[in-house]
Amino acid sequence: MTEQPADPDPRRRIPRTDGLLARPEVIAQRERLGDVVVRSVVRNVQDRARRGELAPEDVTTQVAADLDAAAAARPTGPTAVLNATGVIVHTNLGRAPLSAAAVQAVVDAAGYTDVELDLTSGTRSRRGAGTRSALLAACPAAADALVVNNGAAALVLATTALAAGRDVVVSRGELVEIGAGFRLFDLIASAGARLREVGSTNRTHLRDYADAIGPDTGCLLKVHPSNFRIAGFTAAVDVPDLAALAREHDVPLVVDIGSGQLRADPLLPDEPDATRALLDGADLVTASGDKLLGGPQAGIVLGRRDLVDRLARHPLARAVRADKLALAALAATLDGTPPPVTQALHADPDALRERTERMARAVGGTVVPHDGRVGGGGAPGVPLPGWAVRLPEDVAARLRTGTPAVLPRVHDGACLLDLRCVPEADDGRLTTAVRRALRPGQD
Numbered sequence: 001m002t003e004q005p006a007d008p009d010p011r012r013r014i015p016r017t018d019g020l021l022a023r024p025e026v027i028a029q030r031e032r033l034g035d036v037v038v039r040s041v042v043r044n045v046q047d048r049a050r051r052g053e054l055a056p057e058d059v060t061t062q063v064a065a066d067l068d069a070a071a072a073a074r075p076t077g078p079t080a081v082l083n084a085t086g087v088i089v090h091t092n093l094g095r096a097p098l099s100a101a102a103v104q105a106v107v108d109a110a111g112y113t114d115v116e117l118d119l120t121s122g123t124r125s126r127r128g129a130g131t132r133s134a135l136l137a138a139c140p141a142a143a144d145a146l147v148v149n150n151g152a153a154a155l156v157l158a159t160t161a162l163a164a165g166r167d168v169v170v171s172r173g174e175l176v177e178i179g180a181g182f183r184l185f186d187l188i189a190s191a192g193a194r195l196r197e198v199g200s201t202n203r204t205h206l207r208d209y210a211d212a213i214g215p216d217t218g219c220l221l222k223v224h225p226s227n228f229r230i231a232g233f234t235a236a237v238d239v240p241d242l243a244a245l246a247r248e249h250d251v252p253l254v255v256d257i258g259s260g261q262l263r264a265d266p267l268l269p270d271e272p273d274a275t276r277a278l279l280d281g282a283d284l285v286t287a288s289g290d291k292l293l294g295g296p297q298a299g300i301v302l303g304r305r306d307l308v309d310r311l312a313r314h315p316l317a318r319a320v321r322a323d324k325l326a327l328a329a330l331a332a333t334l335d336g337t338p339p340p341v342t343q344a345l346h347a348d349p350d351a352l353r354e355r356t357e358r359m360a361r362a363v364g365g366t367v368v369p370h371d372g373r374v375g376g377g378g379a380p381g382v383p384l385p386g387w388a389v390r391l392p393e394d395v396a397a398r399l400r401t402g403t404p405a406v407l408p409r410v411h412d413g414a415c416l417l418d419l420r421c422v423p424e425a426d427d428g429r430l431t432t433a434v435r436r437a438l439r440p441g442q443d
Contacts, residue, residue: 013056029067086418089376095290101336102329109328128327134334141278142302151288153320154299160191161314163218167196171204174223203235226258226377243281255282259378260293291376294339296329356387365389388416398437
């Protein structure tokens with residue numbers, strides 16, 4: 001039998017595109033990277049083989065390697081960070097970390113859910129009915145509840161639905177600026193309501209509100225200043241007095257409490273809560289879900305059934321509605337064990353000191369007193385006594401850019417690690433990260 005001569009053109013041995021795309025490892029990457037990216041990688045490797053830069057028999061292995069590299073380099077979203085600042089609701093770190101129950105609820109809700117379906121009847125239902133029930137159970141003083149996508153949206157929806165083209169009467173001392181330079185009066189005015197400012201920056205009296213009420217008044221508004229305080233010669237009108245005035249003139253009273261605390265907490269006596277505001281006569285209360293409540297980013301509206309229904313039917317409600325993941329996480333936060341925010345807020349100082357001393361021994365730092373903070377505009381000026389590991393200042397940058405990423409506090413020429421917001425289960429990871437940062441290039 002005559003032996004066939006070798007093919008003089010090795011390019012004929014380059015695997016075909018359809019064969020490469022059918023390989024299991026390539027199919028798996030197509031689901032992750034998308035068809036366009038995968039085909040581009042395959043063509044690039046084939047072209048390299050045609051130019052003689054790669055042996056035909058190495059094409060399959062190279063395609064797999066290049067796809068792995070593309071997957072590793074692909075942006076996957078925010079980087080997870082260990083919060084060692086002692087600030088519980090850290091806005092730059094995404095505010096409240098979710099509880100294990102809320103995380104599982106998000107995973108469960110990632111597929112199809114009954115977000116707007118009554119499974120018993122098979123007909124359409126009110127959006128987020130389960131979350132609404134959880135809110136009403138957590139705050140029985142409310143007759144109804146509505147969830148939107150953030151706290152600012154809740155306030156804007158309330159003032160728009162009640163006072164578009166009309167007056168919102170509010171104290172000058174409560175026209176706050178919130179994060180990223182957004183100002184309360186700009187947000188409200190952007191949706192068509194007119195702000196009627198009363199009183200002065202430091203003193204506002206009941207008569208100021210009364211004098212401003214007229215035929216064009218859509219609602220009275222009281223805003224908790226949250227992230228600042230005015231001290232000294234001051235005066236403000238409490239919710240019960242404002243509520244009586246609102247009832248006298250048949251206009252609704254909206255109270256924005258900011259932080260989302262549903263019930264009073266003795267640790268934060270000056271922080272308003274939704275239950276007290278409603279019992280004092282507020283018609284609607286608006287708040288954030290990702291601050292002291294400890295849930296996902298969400299805006300919460302609680303109060304009179306007719307007014308909540310009015311908000312829910314307003315066209316703007318569609319634009320600011322919460323998605324199924326936020327609804328699921330919020331319900332789980334309300335129904336489950338205390339979320340991380342609550343646990344960090346009420347952390348045992350002795351237990352914190354024991355953990356801090358253990359870490360200091362492990363990494364060679366010293367233990368110093370350190371006050372944590374609520375953060376996110378909540379309870380400004382209220383210290384949360386605790387402890388921190390003191391390290392050289394230059395360690396901070398290496399911690400921020402390491403794996404895992406760690407955010408410490410830099411203060412008075414030192415890097416401070418406060419464990420209040422670090423889950424105890426992560427103490428080992430934090431210790432390893434600190435050791436690497438103290439001895440760069442030695443691992």
